[in-house]
Every structure is written in C-alpha cells, then in structure tokens.
Amino acid sequence: MTTVEASGRRLEDQHQHRWRRFKSGAMSALAVLSAAAVILPLGFVLFHLLLQGASSVNVDFFTRTPAAPGSPGGGMANAIAGSAELLALATALGAPIGVLGAIYLSEYSSPAVAASIRFVADVLNGVPSIIWGVLVFGVVVVPMHGFSTLAGAVALAIMMIPLVLRTTEEVLLLVPGGYREAALALGIARWKIVVHIVVRTASRGIVTGVLLAVARISGETAPLLFTAFGNLNWNLGLTQPIAALPLQIYTYAVSPYEDWHRQAWAGALVLISLIFLLNLSVRFLTRAKRL
C-alpha cells in the first residue's frame, strides 16, 4: 500500500521534473534566439556592405573628389576629409564642455543640482537629431548667411555634450573618495586635486567616453543636412558648405547613377569600418586595469 503510493508520487515527481526541464529549455532557446536577433543584423549589414561596396573601395575612392554627375570614376576624398574635420571640430567644441560639466557635477555641485542637470542631459540625449539641425540652422546658418563647416560642427558638438557629460561623470564618480581625502590631507588646493588626481585617475575612462561619443555622432546625417549641407568639391574652410561621408552617401544613394550607387555602398562600408574601429579602440582602452 505505502510502496504503491510512494512510487505514484515518484512518477508524479518525474513528470513535474520533465515539465520543468522543458520550460527551462524553452527559456534558453528563446534567449539564444533573441541574442541572435541582436547579432544577425550586424552580420547581415557587414556582409551586404562588403558584397556591394568592397569592389568600389580603391585608391581612387580615398584620393579623388567626385566625378561629374553621371560620369564614372572619382571618389569621396573630400567627404572623408570633411567628416574628419567636422568630427575634430565638434570634439574640440563639445568634449571640453562635456568634461568640464561632468567635473562640476561630480566634484562641486550639490546632489540636487547634479540630479537635475543629469535629467536635462538625459532629455537632451533623447532629442531627435534633426531637431539640432533645425536649431543650428536658425542660430548659426541664418545669421551667417550660408551653410558652413562651423554650423555642422556646432550641431554635432551640441549632440556630443550630453553624451560626454554622462559618461565622464560616471567615471569620475568611480574614483574612490579616499584619493580626494588623501590629497586634501596633503594641503593641496581643491582645483589641483580635481585636475591632477581625480581627472588623471579617470583619464582612460574619459577618453573612452569621448571616443564613444565620436563614434555615436560620426554617422549622423540629419543634423548636417541644414548645416554642413554637403559639397561635391574640396572645401576645408570654416565658412563654406563642407562634404561629409553620411551626406555624400545620402546624395549618391538617391541619385539615378549606377556608379554613384556603388560608391554609396563603398562610403557606407568605410563609415561603418570607422565606427567599428572606434568601438574597438574603446574596448582596448577599457580592457586595461586602470579606469
């Protein structure tokens, strides 16, 4: 009697055990599929770009300016140089403001002020990038009577500031308070502690944050449409329209010419390689022990 009951219970247990196993297996499978859904698009994009664009990535592509519309040949040298200049200028304008703002938040401001600035930065990070293009059109392009490198750089810089601010603040807060106290106890002035101890300790993390922000804005097209505008010829001056890779890709992609379509693919491949490289250097920087 008792043995029958016991074995019955055991059967039930086994049944439940299988059901649990099944649920657990299903969950793992779902998780694996979701992870694949993250990786697949990247693989697909890279594959497609390589297929379509690799053949057009040649010396001409990096050294020539665009050929006359419709005629074959030419390259995107002006757009590559233009993007480099825009990114450099935007970083020079935006990164210091972001870093200094973060220093204020982590080292000087009261918690309440820091929380509200943090909130504003998060809102700014969520603003659609075309809004920045429109804004800079109003406050830079219109008064200057024309599209320009400067306007494009300002638009990108505005996007960079809250990004850099948030990442920098995070790494500054990671610097243990013990170092600040040790420096204070040595009779070192507050601002020197911030510059020579705190920022130096966090320098790797700050550089990482800036690189991530550069990677993030390097593909932005919308804020450049009404500011840098694009240019099929060489220009590196600050007050004329300037070419940029994303703009050039856009112009070429919507054109009716086969050759330009191929070059648009090549441009996209170069752009994504650049972003990939930036992210890779970030990985490299953050792998090292120090912050």
Next chain:
Amino acid sequence: MNPPLGSPEPRTYSEPMRPPQPAVGQSPQPVRQIAISVEGLNLWYGKNQALFDVSLGFPARSVTAIIGPSGCGKSTLLRTLNRMHEVTPGTRMTGRVRLFGDDLYRSGMDPTILRRRVGMIFQKSNPFPTLSVRENVLVGLRLNGVRDKEVLRERLEECLRMAALWDEVKDNLNRPGISLSGGQQQRLCIARAIAMRPEVLLMDEPSSALDPIATARIEELVHELKETFTIVIVTHNMQQAARVSDHTAFMYLGRLIEMGTTQKIFQRPEHRQTEEYITGRFG
C-alpha cells in the same frame, strides 16, 4: 636621528610661521609642550551628536593613542584636528582647537595650509594609482609649486628613509605606488605625508588592514617618527596603544572618559569604564 627636517632651508612654497619649538634633548627634563589642545569640542553629523564636550591636549613630539569601542568618535575627533571633517557635508562643530596656541577655526585660517602642518594617514592605504613611488612622495610638494630638482630629489630620499622604505624601493622608484605590498603602501603614504614637513601626524588605525609583520614595522616607525613629529594615533588594538604610545585617551559614546600616561591608563585607570574596556569586558 636629529632630523634634517629641522634645518632652516629656504622654502619654495609659503608655509605658515611656526612658533619656536624646543629642540629635542635640549634640557635633560624637557617640559612637554602641548602641540594641539582641544577645548569643549562638540560635533554633530546633521542632527546626531558625535562628540560631547571633549577637552584634551596632545603633547608635542610624543605619541598619543586614542582608544575606545567602534563608533565612539575616535575618527571624528581626529578629523577635527586638521579640519578634515569639513569635507563631510552637514557637519557642525563648536569648541576650540589650537595648534601651538593658534586657533585652527579662526577666520582667516586656510584649511588647505593648515593641512600641510597637520598631516594624516588613513586606515586604508591610498597611494595615488596613476603615480609612481617617486611621484607619490613628491606630489604634495610638486602641486604646491616646488620645482627645484635638487630639493625634490633630496626630499624624496629623506622621506623614504624616514618612512623606512628607502632600501626596498630605491632601485625602482618609477614603479607604480600601488604595485607595492600593503605594508609598503602604508609606509609610502607616511612618506608622502611627511614630505610636507608637517608638525603633527594624525593616524587613523594605520595598521588595521595589515598583517602582524607589517604592523610591527609601522609601530617601529611610529616610535622613530615621534622624535620629529607629534603623533596622534587612533587604534582599536589595545596592545598597540600600550606598545607605541606615551599617552592614551579613552573615549566612549562621544565623550572623553579619561586621559593620562599610557602606563597609568593601562595599570591604574581611574574610571570603571576604562578598566572594563582595557580588560576586555566590553568593546
């Protein structure tokens, strides 16, 4: 060791004038001057009072230990001696602290300059992680504008020797400070503090994170350093207090219960609480 620290060499950064101090061993029975005197100190963290009417004096060029159970206010008292408690938001203090007669809390007293006169060693050793051994020792001087290579080189060796670390690091002064062992790191922090040529060294449980051998070295060092500096050491280790200190102050629940020579406190304490704590009946 009659220290080169006493030598009147030109100072490249401004240090406050110091009151004359009696040279060690000048008279056969030196009357111990009071280096720091605390009068009627009360301190609050927000609404919570942590120190109640504390008054005591720390004799110059000797070691005073502050003992007492955890949370009784030892660290808090120590931090009022170089105004480090002001770093904690929401603290409020009443009472007076004098360093060789000079009121630390008078208006016009710059806490930054004060802290060069009253150095501090923390429980957790904290060499700056991006700096080498050499840079760690010299960072206080460098950031206060001392540029003279000769001065820096001399001070480096002098301080590392005083901190009993020179022989261990002299061949590799450029290695990161944090690559040293725990005990060496703490001695590096001591070298870094004495590079500022302070008059007083405050130590907050400086060896509580160290093994017994490293602890013994720190204790030896404290013994040597008292020739040059006034030392106040917080410790929860009563054997340590008995070994290193000349005077001992016992605190309990934010109050100073009793202070006297270490011998007297440990052999003939006046208060029952002191005796109970020392004999290990609570704490």
